[in-house]
Amino acid sequence: MLKLKMNRKQIFLSILLVFSVLLASPVYMFGAQQIVKVVSAAASFPVARIIHDEITTVSSIRRILEAKISVDFGGYTSATAKINYYLNGSSESILVKDKGAVQDQEEFYISLPKFDSGDAKVDYQIQITFKDAYDNTSYLYWPSSSTYQTADIVSYSSGVVTAGSGGTIRFESGNQQYGNTEIVFSSGTFTTDQTITITELSVPSLSPSYSGSVSGTSRMVALYSIMPLWAPALTIPARATFYYGTETTATKFDLMRRDSETDTWEKISDITIDLSSKTISTYITKAGYYAIYTSSNLSDNDYRPAKRVVVQGRAVFKFNNLSEGDSVKIYNINGKRIREIKSGDSEGFKWDGRKNNGSYAESGTYIYQIKVKDKGKLISGTIAFVK
Amino acid sequence: MKKIIIITAVLMTMVIIKAEGAFVDTYWGVRALGMGGAFTSVANDSNAPLYNIAGIANAVQQEVTLMGSRLFTGLEGVEIGANYFGYIHPMANENYGAISFAWSSISTPGLRREDTFNAGYARYLNDVMRIDREIVNITGGVNIKYLVQEVKFDEDDSDLDNSKGAVTGDIGILAQFNNGISLGYSNKYITSPDIGFVYEDKVSNVNVIGISYYNDMVPVLRIPYFTIATDILMRDGETSVRVGLETYVIEGKLAIRAGGREEAFDLGFGYEFVFGNNTKLIIDYALELPMEVEETMGSHFVGLSFRFD
Numbered sequence: 076m077l078k079l080k081m082n083r084k085q086i087f088l089s090i091l092l093v094f095s096v097l098l099a100s101p102v103y104m105f106g107a108q109q110i111v112k113v114v115s116a117a118a119s120f121p122v123a124r125i126i127h128d129e130i131t132t133v134s135s136i137r138r139i140l141e142a143k144i145s146v147d148f149g150g151y152t153s154a155t156a157k158i159n160y161y162l163n164g165s166s167e168s169i170l171v172k173d174k175g176a177v178q179d180q181e182e183f184y185i186s187l188p189k190f191d192s193g194d195a196k197v198d199y200q201i202q203i204t205f206k207d208a209y210d211n212t213s214y215l216y217w218p219s220s221s222t223y224q225t226a227d228i229v230s231y232s233s234g235v236v237t238a239g240s241g242g243t244i245r246f247e248s249g250n251q252q253y254g255n256t257e258i259v260f261s262s263g264t265f266t267t268d269q270t271i272t273i274t275e276l277s278v279p280s281l282s283p284s285y286s287g288s289v290s291g292t293s294r295m296v297a298l299y300s301i302m303p304l305w306a307p308a309l310t311i312p313a314r315a316t317f318y319y320g321t322e323t324t325a326t327k328f329d330l331m332r333r334d335s336e337t338d339t340w341e342k343i344s345d346i347t348i349d350l351s352s353k354t355i356s357t358y359i360t361k362a363g364y365y366a367i368y369t370s371s372n373l374s375d376n377d378y379r380p381a382k383r384v385v386v387q388g389r390a391v392f393k394f395n396n397l398s399e400g401d402s403v404k405i406y407n408i409n410g411k412r413i414r415e416i417k418s419g420d421s422e423g424f425k426w427d428g429r430k431n432n433g434s435y436a437e438s439g440t441y442i443y444q445i446k447v448k449d450k451g452k453l454i455s456g457t458i459a460f461v462k
Numbered sequence: 463m464k465k466i467i468i469i470t471a472v473l474m475t476m477v478i479i480k481a482e483g484a485f486v487d488t489y490w491g492v493r494a495l496g497m498g499g500a501f502t503s504v505a506n507d508s509n510a511p512l513y514n515i516a517g518i519a520n521a522v523q524q525e526v527t528l529m530g531s532r533l534f535t536g537l538e539g540v541e542i543g544a545n546y547f548g549y550i551h552p553m554a555n556e557n558y559g560a561i562s563f564a565w566s567s568i569s570t571p572g573l574r575r576e577d578t579f580n581a582g583y584a585r586y587l588n589d590v591m592r593i594d595r596e597i598v599n600i601t602g603g604v605n606i607k608y609l610v611q612e613v614k615f616d617e618d619d620s621d622l623d624n625s626k627g628a629v630t631g632d633i634g635i636l637a638q639f640n641n642g643i644s645l646g647y648s649n650k651y652i653t654s655p656d657i658g659f660v661y662e663d664k665v666s667n668v669n670v671i672g673i674s675y676y677n678d679m680v681p682v683l684r685i686p687y688f689t690i691a692t693d694i695l696m697r698d699g700e701t702s703v704r705v706g707l708e709t710y711v712i713e714g715k716l717a718i719r720a721g722g723r724e725e726a727f728d729l730g731f732g733y734e735f736v737f738g739n740n741t742k743l744i745i746d747y748a749l750e751l752p753m754e755v756e757e758t759m760g761s762h763f764v765g766l767s768f769r770f771d
Contacts, residue, residue: 375539383573386619386660408486408542408568410534410725410752437698438484438611438663440574442540444756453757456539459574461484461613462663 123148123205125217133190133197133249135230136275137320140197141186143251144217148180151205151213158185160199161223184252190228198223231274236260238267246273246299248318254352256299258359259314265305271362274300294398294449296323297367304335304362312358319353319367324419325396327370327377330355333363340366369396375454378445384459387428387435392443392458394424400448408440428460438462484611484657485576485665487512487650487697489544490566492529492746492765496730497706498721500691502672503646504708505636508548508767511564511580514648514672515603516634518560519584521550523740527767533568534752536759544568544763559585559603572614579608584634598639605632609665611657628655630665646672669696685709719748726750732765742769 126145133140148154159168169187190197201217218224232246241264245257256273276298297319319328328348331340347356355367373396380392394403394416403424405414413430426443430436438461445454491509494501501509505517508527529546545567552560562582569575584603588595610627634648650668657663674691687710695702706721706728719730730748737743746765752758 379539382616382618384613384615384619386615386622389660390618406752406755408533409488409723410755412754437666438658439486439576440542440568440570442534442537442542442755444537454539455534455537455757457542457570457573459570459613461574461611462658462661 123151123154123203123213123215125201125203125215127201127217128251129218129224130199130226130247130249130251132232132247133226133228134246134275134318135192135228136277137248137250138190138192138194138228139186139248139250139321140190140199140226141184141250141252142199142201143182143184144201145180145182146203148205152208153206155204156183156185157202157204158187158199159202159223160187160197162190162194162197186252194228196225196227198225200224230276231272233270233272236265236269236271238263238265238269244271244273246275248320250318250321253321254316254318254349254354256318256354257316258301261311261313264309264311264313269305272300272302274302276300276364294323294369295366296320296325296328296369299365301359301362301365308360310360312360314356315359315365316354316356317365317367319355321353323369323396323398324394324424325369325398326350327373327396328355329368329370329372330357331366331368332359332361333366335363369398378447378454379456380443380458383457384461385428387460387462391428392426392460394419394426394443394445397424397445397447402446404444404446405436406442406444407436408442410442413441435462436460484663485578485609485651486568487668487695489531489533489568489761489763490529490546491527491548492730492748492763493708493717493719493732494706495750495763496717496719496721496728496732496746496748497689497691497708498704498723498726498728500672500674500693500704500706500721502634502648502670502691502693503636503644503674504672504689504691504706505634505646508550508562508564510550511548511562511582511605512546512566514634514636514646514670515562515582515605515632516584516601516636516646516648518550518552518562518582518603519586519601520599520636520638521552521560523742523769523771524552525550525767525769527765529763529765531761531763533761534755534758535762536757537755540758542568542570546765557585557589559583562605574611574613577610577612579610580632581606582632587635596640598637600635600637602635603633605634607631607651609651609655609657613659622659626657626659628657628665629653630655642676644672644674644676646670646674648672666697670694686711687714717746725754726752726761730763740769740771743767744769 124147157168200223203215205213234244236242241260241262243257243259245255247255278295278298299317330343330346332343334341343357345357377396380394382390385392403416404412405426406412413436416424416426428435440457440459443456490512494509494513501513505514506520508525510517526549531544533542534540548564550560550562564580567577582603582605584601587600587602607630610625612625615622630651630653632650636646638644648670651665654664654667657665670693672693674689676689679686680688689708691706693704702724704723708719710717715734717732721728728748728750732744732746735743744767748763750761
């Protein structure tokens with residue numbers, strides 16, 4: 076048994092010594108914040124991750140790669156997302172998202188610039204740069220920091236439909252925000268295995284006898300061939316879905332099939348239009364050419380904006396079913412033209428209340444005049460923009 | 463010297479006040495519209511409360527006017543109407559001046575409307591300014607206005623009130639020289655009140671300077687009761703010019719008018735019926751043809767006015 080006998084002076088000196096050692100410690104001298112930081116970081120170190128389904132093909136007609144990406148930010152406070160890609164050997168990078176105070180998890184889309192028609196493939200890599208609360212930077216890559224995902228730029232997709240179990244032939248557009256073109260064959264559709272090919276054709280490059288308008292007011296926006304032709308017609312219809320792309324803002328469409336015997340287009344009456352995926356679905360019994368036309372049966376209201384009152388910054392006016400060559404003119408109540416809109420995006424021709432000079436218009440009632448190139452008349456109406 | 467002071471004050475006001483906002487200043491008063499809206503220096507009837515409040519001081523009879531209109535006719539999907547009511551009451555003693563009440567409205571059913579309620583007062587200022595009325599008749603006036611805009615919001619904006627109102631005012635000065643020249647100045651929405659639903663949205667202050675010339679019989683051309691007028695209007699940093707002409711034929715009973723501004727060309731006429739002792743019924747019509755809006759058959763305005771003692 077060890078007994079320490081200390082007098083008051085020794086006790087005081089001992090306590091003083093302990094405090095001196097503690098005070099001399101670099102932890103307490105310089106690193107109180109660092110300790111908190113290290114402990115905090117070690118206790119909940121952000122575990123970020125990227126969730127993305129690889130894109131293997133891009134339509135050579137659409138030539139747009141748009142990737143759906145979900146990022147779990149794992150507690151980081153700010154992040155920058157960008158996509159690195161190689162196109163024909165040259166490296167590019169596009170910044171797609173730069174934000175502070177990120178959400179724990181966020182889903183967004185990255186779209187690359189439209190490829191040239193001569194490009195054969197694109198190699199892409201997703202890179203997220205994170206920063207935590209202490210400005211520490213870390214990186215995350217998909218597929219990895221040293222590899223790229225290859226997406227071939229193609230115009231067709233082939234697959235085998237077996238006699239026993241059927242199958243699905245899918246032609247992926249490369250745009251994950253919207254849909255793909257695919258045909259689903261049920262089991263027993265064919266008596267023998269069949270190799271089916273879906274090819275997307277360029278509308279303007281098709282033989283003149285196949286292109287152009289069905290009527291004076293509609294336009295072909297997508298064209299596919301399903302080959303080989305089979306006969307007789309299927310007794311078990313196959314579910315076909317056709318992607319019509321982002322180039323049109325139309326909301327009403329016709330699906331036509333080219334009859335190889337009569338060499339004319341036949342309208343398919345029972346179709347389902349999905350504007351969110353930009354696809355048209357139906358059941359088919361015959362192979363051949365299938366084309367999507369903007370509907371010739373549009374009323375004036377199909378062009379007008381559904382929302383007639385817009386508060387600055389809260390929404391925009393959307394004019395529908397318009398394409399290149401159409402225009403929207405906005406007049407103030409005095410009859411003075413303040414804005415002309417000649418193009419739009421996938422959601423339509425938009426007016427956010429700004430005048431041609433970029434400044435916001437005054438609160439008031441405005442007159443719009445939509446000029447549809449193929450319709451041969453003006454569509455007018457009134458809208459209100461307020462602040 | 464006093465004129466210089468007045469002009470200086472006017473110019474200073476024009477420079478200082480500038481804002482942006484709603485409430486157009488275009489579509490009321492059939493006679494004024496027939497003259498292209500160039501009425502600030504004419505302003506001698508019940509349209510004065512909207513163009514230059516100072517003008518009501520020159521009224522010698524009570525006058526009430528009603529106006530209805532349909533704008534941009536012929537355009538399917540466009541239904542805009544403008545209406546106006548104006549009343550002038552000159553006091554029995556000229557020294558007390560005149561008062562006026564007016565209401566103007568422009569509306570698109572189911573979408574949006576603007577209403578303006580006016581109460582005005584004006585009198586001659588020669589006694590104050592010590593200027594001989596035989597040389598120039600100077601009047602000044604003020605207008606108190608209540609503005610309301612109503613919007614029919616959809617479900618997305620159901621958190622917002624459907625109407626917003628504000629009080630503001632106008633001031634006006636009118637100088638009519640004995641040689642037929644008149645100068646007018648009107649400063650409207652002088653306080654630029656906020657009528658925004660979400661953001662600050664100030665009603666634009668409007669400055670208008672008008673000049674006109676009147677002659678009972680234009681020499682050489684022999685045009686009777688002829689007026690030529692122009693207004694220079696400044697709003698939101700933009701300047702626009704309005705020009706108008708008017709003549710009275712058939713012993714002064716039939717008025718023929720023409721005018722225009724950058725966006726539109728105007729034509730108009732009016733006819734005066736006299737009943738008994740100084741009771742008059744005046745029917746006015748104006749047609750405005752927009753220059754830029756396509757396929758419209760124009761805007762049509764009809765007015766009915768009574769003058770009585």
